[in-house]
Amino acid sequence: MSTDIRPQSEPAQTESAQAESAQTEPGQAEPSQTSRVEVSEREARELAEAARDIEYTRPSFAKELYLGKFDLSLIHPHPRGEGDTVSEGEAFISKLEGFCRSLDGPKIERESMIPDEYIKGLGDLGAFGMKIPKKYGGLGLSMVYYGRAMMLIGSVHPSMATLISAHNSIGVPEPVKQFGTEDQKQEYLTRCAGGAVTAFLLTEPDVGSDPARMGSTARLSDDGTEYILDGVKLWTTNGVIAELVVVMATVPKHEGGRGGISAFVVETSSEGVTVENRNVFMGLKGIENGVTRFSGVRIPVENRLGKEGEGLKIALTTLNTGRLSIPAICAAAAKWSLKIAREWSAERVQWGRQVGKHEAVGSKIAFMAATTFALEAVFELSAELSDAGSKDIRIEAALAKLWASEMSYTIVDELIQIRGGRGYETADSMAARGERAVPAEQMLRDMRINRIFEGSTEIMHLLIAREAVDTHLKAAGALADNDATAGAKAKAAVKASGFYASWLPKLVLGKGMIPGAYNEFGPLAKHMRFIERRSRKLARQTFYGMGRWQAKMEYKQAFLGRVVDIGAELFAMAASCTRAEMIRKEDPERGEAAYELAAAFCIQSRLRIEEAFDRLWDNSDNVDRVLTDRVLEGGYTWLEDGVIDASEGTGPWIATWEPGESKVDNVHRSYR
Ligand SMILES: Cc1cc2nc3c(=O)[nH]c(=O)nc-3n(C[C@H](O)[C@H](O)[C@H](O)COP(=O)(O)OP(=O)(O)OC[C@H]3O[C@@H](n4cnc5c(N)ncnc54)[C@H](O)[C@@H]3O)c2cc1C
Numbered sequence: 060m061s062t063d064i065r066p067q068s069e070p071a072q073t074e075s076a077q078a079e080s081a082q083t084e085p086g087q088a089e090p091s092q093t094s095r096v097e098v099s100e101r102e103a104r105e106l107a108e109a110a111r112d113i114e115y116t117r118p119s120f121a122k123e124l125y126l127g128k129f130d131l132s133l134i135h136p137h138p139r140g141e142g143d144t145v146s147e148g149e150a151f152i153s154k155l156e157g158f159c160r161s162l163d164g165p166k167i168e169r170e171s172m173i174p175d176e177y178i179k180g181l182g183d184l185g186a187f188g189m190k191i192p193k194k195y196g197g198l199g200l201s202m203v204y205y206g207r208a209m210m211l212i213g214s215v216h217p218s219m220a221t222l223i224s225a226h227n228s229i230g231v232p233e234p235v236k237q238f239g240t241e242d243q244k245q246e247y248l249t250r251c252a253g254g255a256v257t258a259f260l261l262t263e264p265d266v267g268s269d270p271a272r273m274g275s276t277a278r279l280s281d282d283g284t285e286y287i288l289d290g291v292k293l294w295t296t297n298g299v300i301a302e303l304v305v306v307m308a309t310v311p312k313h314e315g316g317r318g319g320i321s322a323f324v325v326e327t328s329s330e331g332v333t334v335e336n337r338n339v340f341m342g343l344k345g346i347e348n349g350v351t352r353f354s355g356v357r358i359p360v361e362n363r364l365g366k367e368g369e370g371l372k373i374a375l376t377t378l379n380t381g382r383l384s385i386p387a388i389c390a391a392a393a394k395w396s397l398k399i400a401r402e403w404s405a406e407r408v409q410w411g412r413q414v415g416k417h418e419a420v421g422s423k424i425a426f427m428a429a430t431t432f433a434l435e436a437v438f439e440l441s442a443e444l445s446d447a448g449s450k451d452i453r454i455e456a457a458l459a460k461l462w463a464s465e466m467s468y469t470i471v472d473e474l475i476q477i478r479g480g481r482g483y484e485t486a487d488s489m490a491a492r493g494e495r496a497v498p499a500e501q502m503l504r505d506m507r508i509n510r511i512f513e514g515s516t517e518i519m520h521l522l523i524a525r526e527a528v529d530t531h532l533k534a535a536g537a538l539a540d541n542d543a544t545a546g547a548k549a550k551a552a553v554k555a556s557g558f559y560a561s562w563l564p565k566l567v568l569g570k571g572m573i574p575g576a577y578n579e580f581g582p583l584a585k586h587m588r589f590i591e592r593r594s595r596k597l598a599r600q601t602f603y604g605m606g607r608w609q610a611k612m613e614y615k616q617a618f619l620g621r622v623v624d625i626g627a628e629l630f631a632m633a634a635s636c637t638r639a640e641m642i643r644k645e646d647p648e649r650g651e652a653a654y655e656l657a658a659a660f661c662i663q664s665r666l667r668i669e670e671a672f673d674r675l676w677d678n679s680d681n682v683d684r685v686l687t688d689r690v691l692e693g694g695y696t697w698l699e700d701g702v703i704d705a706s707e708g709t710g711p712w713i714a715t716w717e718p719g720e721s722k723v724d725n726v727h728r729s730y731r
Pocket residue numbers: 225258259260261262266267268269293294295296297340343348508511512513514515516517518521616
């Protein structure tokens with residue numbers, strides 16, 4: 060992990076690519092020019108580093124947790140919204156529930172499309188302005204109620220939640236709210252609140268997890284009044300019906316401007332915008348996801364969000380809280396799975412018992428119930444912290460996204476197993492045979508994407524690990540820099556030993572070692588003590604890793620992934636315990652059940668945590684690395700003999716695109 064933090068002064072393009080884009084007139088590209096931008100590993104990392112928000116001006120529970128400090132006061136008593144926030148949120152949820160109950164989710168699956176009247180209905184309810192302040196015509200909902208709305212909408216069909224999330228969380232409203240000028244807010248937030256669907260366009264055929272390879276360009280016109288946008292964006296959720304989109308594109312360095320990846324609000328009705336394809340996926344059949352081409356699109360400079368070069372920072376900051384809609388959707392999937400598993404397992408009898416009474420199935424139900432409680436706890440705690448505004452929740456939101464997407468997918472997979480053959484059968488097929496139409500296989504298909512988009516699991520591991528080891532990197536200085544000289548490293552070692560001499564002793568003793576500590580949590584107190592002890596252990600182990608690998612630590616992704624996962628489980632345990640205690644205070648009867656669920660979750664989670672600790676040092680990482688190299692070099696291709704790969708010859712792995720006018724019909728449509 061490099062400490063070389065370079066200001067994002069230049070787009071991470073090679074010189075040749077820059078020269079090419081500077082010479083080309085919009086829409087009149089040289090035929091030989093393609094989008095491919097070659098970027099070294101170092102350049103990619105430096106760009107990501109430059110987009111990081113390096114300041115923590117507010118306390119962060121999760122950051123402290125990774126440093127061995129379990130500061131319970133940051134999350135307990137569990138924050139709680141109050142007053143109008145709650146009454147208005149409840150009123151909206153009740154209206155929304157009535158509307159959602161009137162919709163036909165299976166129709167969306169059958170027709171692979173959300174009917175326009177459903178989208179209009181959501182618009183009439185104000186769903187496109189849920190997070191927009193009232194002064195711009197929005198509902199001004201809190202994050203908690205926004206998430207609860209996502210749960211309801213997603214339970215009609217997950218495509219509907221994706222539509223709303225892609226618009227509200229990452230589309231035009233959030234970046235404009237956070238980074239827009241007053242004029243931009245007046246213009247765009249008002250339109251969004253009124254039902255204009257929007258989208259967020261970062262990905263390109265050659266840009267997935269690595270924005271440094273961005274090929275889209277926005278060149279400032281000679282008179283300085285417009286940017287001229289050329290590029291192709293892939294997998295644009297809502298892109299097919301969006302009226303406005305936020306586009307990330309590289310501004311070449313120019314006189315008076317530093318250039319770099321920048322964010323623009325673009326009208327899709329502009330000359331030169333073409334939606335070239337409506338993409339189809341294994342799940343989320345109803346989403347309006349497209350390939351959008353920009354050919355010489357003229358964007359007024361007033362449409363740029365923030366400064367030139369701030370695009371990635373805007374995208375990342377938007378995601379800091381925007382990521383919370385996925386945990387809400389995941390919690391909803393878990394709740395639904397639990398309901399189906401409970402009802403089915405009581406009804407289905409095999410070998411003389413309800414299937415739920417067979418231990419092999421029962422243990423899955425116990426996992427589902429305890430984890431559902433924790434998923435809701437993680438979402439609600441993160442959302443309440445976000446609403447309260449006094450804490451930095453970027454790590455919590457990232458942990459919530461990472462952990463919720465993985466756990467909810469396991470839950471749905473277990474549901475399929477519990478349902479047996481019916482788990483694999485489609486809802487329509489079961490209905491045709493006269494049985495209850497339970498779309499478990501659809502849920503598995505729909506939930507799978509959560510582990511990939513808005514930061515894949517692997518990228519979330521890196522992102523959280525970067526924050527988790529930030530203090531070590533600062534302390535280690537040149538020791539953690541692959542390119543530092545021996546002299547600089549020696550100096551850094553002296554400085555680092557000063558830091559560690561005062562920090563390490565703090566990790567030896569802690570409240571978790573005191574019997575009776577956290578006793579306000581009754582039977583959960585022992586789990587709180589465990590969190591405190593394991594938080595210190597996690598910090599110690601991270602330090603050992605840093606000491607052992609120093610600048611090479613950034614390549615130890617398996618080690619770092621386990622460190623992050625342990626932190627995620629500790630966070631989920633803490634969230635579950637504080638939620639159980641909050642419920643007990645508000646409703647003692649339900650509190651007892653909440654305590655049982657939290658306790659069961661903690662016991663299950665502790666096993667995962669201990670296993671991950673063991674695997675920090677006892678693993679197959681080294682042998683796997685050698686094996687991977689051999690596989691990639693083609694050393695074992697004989698292992699693939701005996702099968703047919705029908706995809707061979709069907710096309711390149713990654714389509715290249717050339718700037719210029721579209722050669723296909725525009726599939727963009729308007730829903731209103
Ligand atoms: C249904 C759907 C909707 C989408 N909606 C949008 C949208 O609205 N807007 C938008 O801009 N994009 C959208 N995307 C794109 C999505 O965000 C990307 O798919 C995602 O960022 C991953 O990029 P990629 O698919 O190119 O994978 P790649 O980046 O090619 O990654 C391939 C694999 O390598 C791993 N990997 C990559 N880099 C690293 C690394 N440094 N270390 C370890 N592992 C690594 C990845 O985790 C993954 O497993 C959508 C995608 C889909 C499928």
